[in-house]
Amino acid sequence: MRWLGNRESNNVEDRRGGGGGLAIGGGIGTIVIAIIYVLLGGNPSDVVNQVVTTQPTQSSSSRSPEEEKLASFTKVVLAYTEDVWDSIYRADGQQYEKPKLVLFSNQTESGCGFASAATGPFYCPPDHKVYIDLSFFRELDERFHAPGEFAMAYVIAHEVGHHIQELNGTSQSVQQMRAKTSEVEYNKLSVKLELQADFLAGVWAYHANKLHRILDPGDLESALTAANAIGDDRLQKESAGRVVPDAFTHGTSKQRMYWFKKGFETGDLRLGNTFKGIDE
Numbered sequence: 001m002r003w004l005g006n007r008e009s010n011n012v013e014d015r016r017g018g019g020g021g022l023a024i025g026g027g028i029g030t031i032v033i034a035i036i037y038v039l040l041g042g043n044p045s046d047v048v049n050q051v052v053t054t055q056p057t058q059s060s061s062s063r064s065p066e067e068e069k070l071a072s073f074t075k076v077v078l079a080y081t082e083d084v085w086d087s088i089y090r091a092d093g094q095q096y097e098k099p100k101l102v103l104f105s106n107q108t109e110s111g112c113g114f115a116s117a118a119t120g121p122f123y124c125p126p127d128h129k130v131y132i133d134l135s136f137f138r139e140l141d142e143r144f145h146a147p148g149e150f151a152m153a154y155v156i157a158h159e160v161g162h163h164i165q166e167l168n169g170t171s172q173s174v175q176q177m178r179a180k181t182s183e184v185e186y187n188k189l190s191v192k193l194e195l196q197a198d199f200l201a202g203v204w205a206y207h208a209n210k211l212h213r214i215l216d217p218g219d220l221e222s223a224l225t226a227a228n229a230i231g232d233d234r235l236q237k238e239s240a241g242r243v244v245p246d247a248f249t250h251g252t253s254k255q256r257m258y259w260f261k262k263g264f265e266t267g268d269l270r271l272g273n274t275f276k277g278i279d280e
Helices: 027-039 044-051 065-091 135-142 149-168 170-176 183-212 219-229 232-240 253-266
Strands: 012-014 022-024 052-054 100-103 107-110 113-116 122-124 129-132
Touching: 012 065, 065 100, 065 149, 065 183, 107 129, 122 149, 129 149, 135 149, 149 170, 149 183, 149 219, 170 183, 183 219, 183 253, 219 253
Parallel strands: 012 100, 100 129
Antiparallel strands: 022 052, 107 113, 122 129
């Protein structure tokens, strides 16, 4: 993926090494289990309440060149999302409200409660911020076998997709159904919301490539590998040895790849109504 030397977004809060010195206890195994829990719809606050322990936080002087490169990459990708959604909103006569992206290490506070390395990247609607501990990108490569910079860019673009859903009212409409439907039916709505965020990530990739020519050969496959790796069916089978469709909250690997690719190939927001059906 082509990004070196391009503009970094200034809508970034870098909290790495700050705060009260909380970290996740239990080692990598605990982190992996917690990531799977949240990807399957668990509350990030629940994870922190169970596994957070007190440890020294990372100081800025201890950051490796590799981590600083990841931070720079994340800022450039956020800038790419700003460019794309700015242009799309302007074409529709609207102004795009940019989200903030919070870089943190170990744990931090968010408008949705505590955020931790165990939760993986997520978007918090109340404060309009995307939260990322850069260690997740290592997990994406080593644990989920989804290497490559464009796989990481897909993750960021997916979370920004949730911001778009917040701006256009889709997230609020789904949330309002929570008290009116069964858990199984609400999970189906959650799947549709997540698949639409995948579609929006694909739309972003389509337009970002037109604007900045960001793609190298193999990049699309890298993003599809990531989408495949974090499908509900695959995660459930890996963590529990079986698949429970009624508990899906993000969609199957096949569905996630389908909707990202549809957005990527068309770039047309009109084609992203995942609420019509989720069988693809």
